[in-house]
Structures are given as C-alpha cells and as structure tokens.
Amino acid sequence: KEAQPQQKLANVVILATGGTIAGAGASAANSATYQAAKVGIEQLIAGVPELSQLANVRGEQVMQIASESITNDNLLQLGRRVAELADSNDVDGIVITHGTDTLEETAYFLNLVEKTDKPIIVVGSMRPGTAMSADGMLNLYNAVAVASSKDARGKGVLVTMNDEIQSGRDVSKMINIKTEAFKSAWGPLGMVVEGKSYWFRLPSKRHTMDSEFDIKTIESLPNVEIAYSYGNVSDTAYKALAQSGAKAIIHAGTGNGSVSSRVVPALQDLRKDGVQIIRSSHVNAGGFVLRNAEQPDDKYDWVVAHDLNPQKARILAMVALTKTNDSKELQRMFWEY
Numbered sequence: 001k002e003a004q005p006q007q008k009l010a011n012v013v014i015l016a017t018g019g020t021i022a023g024a025g026a027s028a029a030n031s032a033t034y035q036a037a038k039v040g041i042e043q044l045i046a047g048v049p050e051l052s053q054l055a056n057v058r059g060e061q062v063m064q065i066a067s068e069s070i071t072n073d074n075l076l077q078l079g080r081r082v083a084e085l086a087d088s089n090d091v092d093g094i095v096i097t098h099g100t101d102t103l104e105e106t107a108y109f110l111n112l113v114e115k116t117d118k119p120i121i122v123v124g125s126m127r128p129g130t131a132m133s134a135d136g137m138l139n140l141y142n143a144v145a146v147a148s149s150k151d152a153r154g155k156g157v158l159v160t161m162n163d164e165i166q167s168g169r170d171v172s173k174m175i176n177i178k179t180e181a182f183k184s185a186w187g188p189l190g191m192v193v194e195g196k197s198y199w200f201r202l203p204s205k206r207h208t209m210d211s212e213f214d215i216k217t218i219e220s221l222p223n224v225e226i227a228y229s230y231g232n233v234s235d236t237a238y239k240a241l242a243q244s245g246a247k248a249i250i251h252a253g254t255g256n257g258s259v260s261s262r263v264v265p266a267l268q269d270l271r272k273d274g275v276q277i278i279r280s281s282h283v284n285a286g287g288f289v290l291r292n293a294e295q296p297d298d299k300y301d302w303v304v305a306h307d308l309n310p311q312k313a314r315i316l317a318m319v320a321l322t323k324t325n326d327s328k329e330l331q332r333m334f335w336e337y
C-alpha cells in the first residue's frame with residue numbers, strides 16, 4: 001500500500017496576554033471566583049496536546065494581566081509583535097489569548113492596524129482552566145484550528161468563543177456569567193466544529209490589508225475618553241475629561257445616542273474648543289446611531305459612531321486621530337470601518 005503524502009502543518013504562534021483563559025481558582029467549583037492571568041503560555045499549550053495535530057504551535061508570553069488593565073501602550077506593544085510575526089515567512093497564523101473584558105477592543109484595534117491577510121484570532125474563556133466544564137481548552141483548540149486554516153485568510157481579525165467564529169469588529173461581550181458571552185448584532189461569520197471551520201458570511205467593513213491605518217506608522221495613541229449617559233446626567237464628567245486632555249470624547253449615549261439637554265451646551269462648547277464629540281449608544285444588543293437623528297450633528301460639527309459601541313468607538317477614534325483631526329474625515333472613517 002502506498003503511503004499517503006503527509007500534509008504540511010501550518011505554523012501558528014500563540015501570543016499570551018493573560019485573562020481567565022490563564023486563570024486559576026482554589027477548587028473545581030470556582031467558576032466565577034478565581035484569579036485571572038496566573039498560568040503561563042507553556043502550561044496552556046501543554047494542557048491541550050491535541051493542538052499538535054492542528055499545527056506546529058509555539059507560544060510567547062507578551063504580558064500576563066487581566067484585560068481591564070490593558071493600556072494603550074500594551075495595545076501598541078501587542079500590535080507591533082503581531083505585525084513582526086505576520087511579516088515572517090515561517091508564520092502562517094497568529095492566536096492571541098486574552099482576558100474577555102476588553103477582548104473586543106483589542107480585536108478591533110488589530111483589525112484596523114495589521115497589514116496582513118494571515119489569520120489573526122483573539123480568544124479567551126469565561127471559566128478558568130481549574131473549573132469544571134472549563135471552556136478555555138476548546139476555545140483555544142478552535143482558535144488554533146481557524147488560525148491554521150487557509151480559508152480564514154483575508155477575513156479580518158477573528159474571535160473564536162463558544163464554537164462561533166466572530167468578526168473582531170462586530171463582536172462584544174454581552175454577559176459576564178455565561179460561556180455564551182460573545183455576540184454580534186449582525187451574527188457570527190461561521191462555526192468551528194471538531195477543528196474544521198464552516199463559513200456563512202463575510203465582513204464588509206474595511207480591515208487589515210484594506211485599511212488605511214498601519215501599526216508600523218503609529219508611534220502613540222491620543223487620549224480618547226468615554227462619558228456615560230443616563231437620566232439626570234450632569235456635564236461634570238464631560239468637562240473633566242476635556243480638562244484632563246481628551247482629544248475626543250465618546251458620548252456613551254442613551255437609545256439613539258441621544259444627548260440630555262443638561263449636557264448639550266457643554267458639548268457645544270467643548271467642540272468649539274477643539275475636542276471631537278462622537279455620539280454612540282450604550283444599548284446592550286447593539287446601537288445604531290445616525291447623523292442628525294436626535295441631535296443636529298451637521299450644525300454642531302459632531303461625529304456619530306453608527307453601530308460601534310462606546311468602547312469600540314474609542315478604539316477607532318484613537319487610530320483615526322493619528323491621521324486626521326478633521327471631523328468630516330473622522331465621520332467618513334466611522335462609516336467605512
């Protein structure tokens with residue numbers, strides 16, 4: 001009998017940053033009470049021996065933190081390492097293990113600034129590896145499966161959680177106690193089952209190769225802050241954020257990104273002082289903010305974030321402001337990305 005030709009395995013690098021996927025609890029019953037960012041990348045890889053059937057996997061510990069503590073400098077550091085690896089001929093795909101709290105921000109940031117069509121997959125877990133029914137093992141296995149597949153190329157930065165393949169642009173953490181935590185208002189791009197990807201749709205917003213932003217030309221990120229809105233809101237937070245040097249303020253608005261009459265005058269003044277005002281919505285299942293709906297954006301020279309939630313709007317605003325401070329250009333970018 002003739003020997004079957006051995007199929008060459010893809011080379012996948014796992015960049016570890018911490019989070020619950022690297023978490024550890026006191027007992028197997030601790031699914032919610034544990035410490036994040038405890039387990040090193042070599043131990044994570046050793047915990048899923050099946051990875052070696054999918055790819056030649058190697059790991060790097062880029063940082064070891066809970067993702068709520070990620071800074072802009074951390075984002076730049078990670079982004080630069082991803083770009084170096086993506087440029088390397090012996091790397092076919094990159095996986096980033098990450099805490100889930102700001103996973104959607106990092107995924108969107110990389111989606112905007114990495115000039116590569118190689119798969120970049122961001123993955124986390126909702127339960128630490130020490131817990132019963134821990135989800136990190138399968139999420140990581142799925143991430144490596146997608147990162148090593150040719151059909152994941154050119155689809156932008158992806159997130160594999162709960163068997164779904166999500167667009168890093170669209171996906172958001174919607175609940176903090178279920179393994180089914182990550183959702184997109186526009187649906188997942190595909191499913192990954194037993195190491196095989198099944199695709200259903202493609203992202204239509206600009207990303208990676210088609211993006212005008214490039215991590216290699218970004219030296220630092222400007223200060224962009226978010227102010228949350230609710231009934232009886234005051235303008236104190238908006239003014240304080242501007243005072244402390246914010247170049248843009250993301251209005252995490254109610255409903256359609258509406259702005260309280262108690263806040264409108266302050267935002268008009270801040271815009272006159274040069275601060276960019278970007279209206280988004282904090283509704284849970286996905287906002288949809290349109291220009292001149294609720295507020296006269298043309299008249300006030302404000303920008304709308306459209307379907308980007310406040311934390312994703314902050315990411316795009318920071319990246320966009322490295323190129324322009326023109327509100328019309330910013331608005332174009334908010335439609336295109």
Ligand SMILES: NC(=O)CC[C@H](N)C(=O)O
Pocket residue numbers: 018019020021036065066067068098099100101102124125126127
């Ligand atoms: N499920 C998680 O990853 C949350 C743990 C931690 N807060 C983090 O984001 O890193």
